[in-house]
Amino acid sequence: MTPAPSRDHVSGPSTALDRGFGTLTQASPPPVPRCGLERVCWSAEIPRQLRLLQWGGGRPRGQAGLRCHLERSACGRRGQASRGAHAGRSAARTWASLAATAPSRAGLTARGGSHSTSHVLRRSLGAQRPGHQDRDHRVLSVSGPRRAGLRRRGHGWTGRGARRGAWTGNLLDLDTFSKSDPMVVLYTQSRASQEWREFGRTEVIDNTLNPDFVRKFVLDYFFEEKQNLRFDVYNVDSRTNISKPKDFLGQAFLALGEVIGGQGSRVERPLKGVPGKKCGTILLTAEELSNCRDIATMQLCANKLDKKDFFGKSDPFLVFYRSNEDGTFTICHKTEVVKNTLNPVWQPFSIPVRALCNGDYDRTVKIDVYDWDRDGSHDFIGEFTTSYRELSKAQNQFTVYEVLNPRKKCKKKKYLNSGTVTLLSFSVDSEFTFVDYIKGGTQLNFTVAIDFTASNGNPLQPTSLHYMSPYQLSAYAMALKAVGEIIQDYDSDKLFPAYGFGAKLPPEGRISHQFPLNNNDEDPNCAGIEGVLESYFQSLRTVQLYGPTYFAPVINQVARTAAKISDGSQYYVLLIITDGVISDMTQTKEAIVSASSLPMSIIIVGVGPAMFEAMEELDGDDVRVSSRGRFAERDIVQFVPFRDYVDRSGNQVLSMARLAKDVLAEIPEQLLSYMRTRDIQPRPSPTANSSPTPAPQ
Incomplete structure (x- = not known):
């Protein structure tokens, strides 16, 4: 198993002492389980009435928060330690929330799970097919439903308020003195090898059969590919190994396209895998990240570029490159050629933000300046680098870049530059995407037409294109x-x-x-x-x-x-x-x-x-x-x-x-x-309270 993502530090049992839960005698901590979780539940001796069942908690990307579940031995009533304040989530990334959840089989009950979890999906730009521009690369997240009309009471949910996240419902209860402590593990399948590989894990929600998770999974979504997913649910006991069969609570298989294509991009699936047991359900919701729909429009001009043509001035054009994770660059745009000038003004152009920086606003964008030649051997004038974040500042002011030629800079001590490029204007607008229409209810109706002409050959003969072999498809x-x-x-x-x-x-x-x-x-x-x-x-x-x-x-x-x-x-x-x-x-x-x-x-x-x-x-x-x-x-x-x-x-x-x-x-x-x-806008997505698409019969 791949270790779980790093989790925030959480205070030890001493924090419980500070909060007045009695004197705890800390026993030797058990070994860290192989599931890779960093938070370990400690065994403890509780004097007389109080017995510590479990502790852990905190949320991803937030301050550590202690959450203790206590049981009074005398009367059997439970209390719950107050949780530490949850720190604000990181603003470095903009997640349009997406969640993985699971309601109970009978629908949402008055007492739901304790915390919310989201699964998020992300895709990055891939290589372009020759002759085609960047495909529609979008980032998605998978998350749970917004349960309107619920508010916290005790350690259930009831009353008013709203909450969103992912939850699994009516899970198997494997703990003797409390409820299960579930965690979801997401696996993706390789199309080539058909192997399942762990992609990520949610946090553990303790003592509940209806967990509502917080952690998101970011996956790459490709309409044209069959992206198979597997969600395994485990009961995580810090004193055991989650690979043991008794810790398995169920699993669900589905394709990412099923989530996107579900009503409101929400689907419900039963959990299976435990013989003779009803394992509950899981609900998955998909949303597209906001920066996938942004379109940047900009205009540039240059001044005093180097002269490259012997009998005239240069014919300059710009080439934009997006930097990749491995340090290489991928071309993402070319401007038109402006003939016979050293002070060109290029036409405004638009480019998807995802194509320019793959959603990372601080990623390097390299811009080369060339002199166009008819034979294709374009002369390099110079280059400069910037980023989407820096370009966006031009919405309020002009930005001037020096065009530098590294070879000239090395050879000539008095070399300053090969001209300048000025960003005259920069604006960002949002456009509707394919996912917007699918989420709004647009259906793809598929029709098939098959050629039954004699040129295909006799279907009973192995040479026929229609031959029905018992071993492989035609x-x-x-x-x-x-x-x-x-x-x-x-x-x-x-x-x-x-x-x-x-x-x-x-x-x-x-x-x-x-x-x-x-x-x-x-x-x-x-x-x-x-x-x-x-x-x-x-x-x-x-x-x-x-x-x-x-x-x-x-x-x-x-x-x-x-x-x-x-x-x-x-x-x-x-x-x-x-x-x-x-x-x-x-x-x-x-x-x-x-x-x-x-x-x-x-x-x-x-x-x-x-x-x-x-x-x-x-x-x-x-x-x-x-x-x-x-x-x-x-x-x-x-x-x-x-x-x-x-x-x-x-x-x-x-x-x-x-x-x-x-x-x-x-x-x-x-x-x-x-x-x-046709100027058709996508319909509003169905509300979170509407019924998700059920599993196919």
């Missing part, structure tokens, strides 16, 4: 499972329309380019991704693969449904899996252009060895798709050939993860582009 099934398992977390009803095209249907042998895989024309919905796969396998046994390959009918079908929704509550994602050359290119282009004004995105996955030049044309990354002189309003198509993501070692899980990461990466920005063009 490329079609892998693509469907990879994309669907991620998107389904953002669809509350988990019902997905699934169609096939290019087949002859029994009994008449009619050719269809849009038939429901479940053979139900009135309701083509399948229950979950497993239901889609089951219907797909059943269709392979009943239909005859034929042709040709038409995309337009199924695109138009989804577009008709999407056209009925214009309030931002629904967004449609169509996955088309195909093996060959499209036969209705003109009609498909027209369908895409029409669909580009609707809340809709299209993912095309090409399987097999074919050359997919036509699909690249539909992608529209370089040239926007057009039809009859009309261009698509937005880029809504993403195409990838499946063969580019097949793992050489044959690891299907890794292959599916790679595929999903690439094809889904553009969905958040495509959704945002639709909302912006």
Whole structure:
């Protein structure tokens, strides 16, 4: 086990003496348990009526506070030592709170748990895919519900007031003379090795079956990845090892996307893992950190830059770099080139704060000044460094930076600088993010269309792209499972329309380019991704693969449904899996252009060895798709050939993860582009008192 994060110092038993709890005789402290907790409960002898059950406490990042639970041996009544004042939390980081909690099975009772805990999730900027700008990197936290109408009385909660945090409810009671002392351990799973690794731990809440935690976990959230989480709950007795089976109170498995996609980004899950026992529940809530939505807008100019062109002045431009944890730098922005001047004034530009400094306001930002050359061998003029915090000061005054060339500075004793750069203006605004819309209730509706043309080969033969091997999934099934398992977390009803095209249907042998895989024309919905796969396998046994390959009918079908929704509550994602050359290119282009004004995105996955030049044309990354002189309003198509993501070692899980990461990466920005063009703002998040999304049946 990885040791728990460092915890604040807490006073020893002498503090209890100072507070008048009687004379305590301190016994030899037990060894520190292997769980890594720094706070150790001490055994103590209590004269006559008073017996010290437990002590510990304090909160993360605060002053140490003693909390003693006492029991009167004579009458059995309990008292509780007053806690030390909790110091203010550190202001160095801005957490938009996020919490992990768990209510009791019967709902919130009048007497809840004792302290609150939050779990927080954080993501940092990763490497950019060539040709793409920084993806939407956001920091999240997971925390518990705000229990309105509760106030402290004794060591329960009742009455009025409000509190937020995370709590687990109706836990198993493993202590003989008191209640359990629970702690939650969070594990994350590696997609490559499938191994679980400890990520962090909450504090220990003593003597309660309904703990409400405080500590947050900060995790990185990626929409395009399946991020599996495991929450293990333990009863921590300082005189035992938490690895012993008797200390295990239960566990819950779920994906981070399930938390984000839950109603109000809140989900409730039962704790399981103890045979024959009801372990209680855990409630998780996710929120996005505030600096993930900030957009910085700035304008710069330069004065007296070095002359680099022989027959004229310089053609300067700026390159911004964000510093990384390992000391390297990552490019995050380039300005335009201002031709033939030593005193350029660049146009104002905007950049996400997360891209500029990864949420760390004091992180170094390096800015290089270059002279543009046509052949790409741009001449280095000089550089200077700053930080987001320093840049933000320009909201009230101009800031001037000296541009220095290290080589010139070393060679010339009288060298001063290679010019100056002045920050003329700097402002910060907030924008709505993908998580804002999901948290406000926007649902992602997933539709599947599968190619049943004869070019795929006989499904009964191992050479067929549809071959149903008992040992591994076909490329079609892998693509469907990879994309669907991620998107389904953002669809509350988990019902997905699934169609096939290019087949002859029994009994008449009619050719269809849009038939429901479940053979139900009135309701083509399948229950979950497993239901889609089951219907797909059943269709392979009943239909005859034929042709040709038409995309337009199924695109138009989804577009008709999407056209009925214009309030931002629904967004449609169509996955088309195909093996060959499209036969209705003109009609498909027209369908895409029409669909580009609707809340809709299209993912095309090409399987097999074919050359997919036509699909690249539909992608529209370089040239926007057009039809009859009309261009698509937005880029809504993403195409990838499946063969580019097949793992050489044959690891299907890794292959599916790679595929999903690439094809889904553009969905958040495509959704945002639709909302912006329609001026649709996210709906308010459901209140903390509303019911969280329950576990799927």
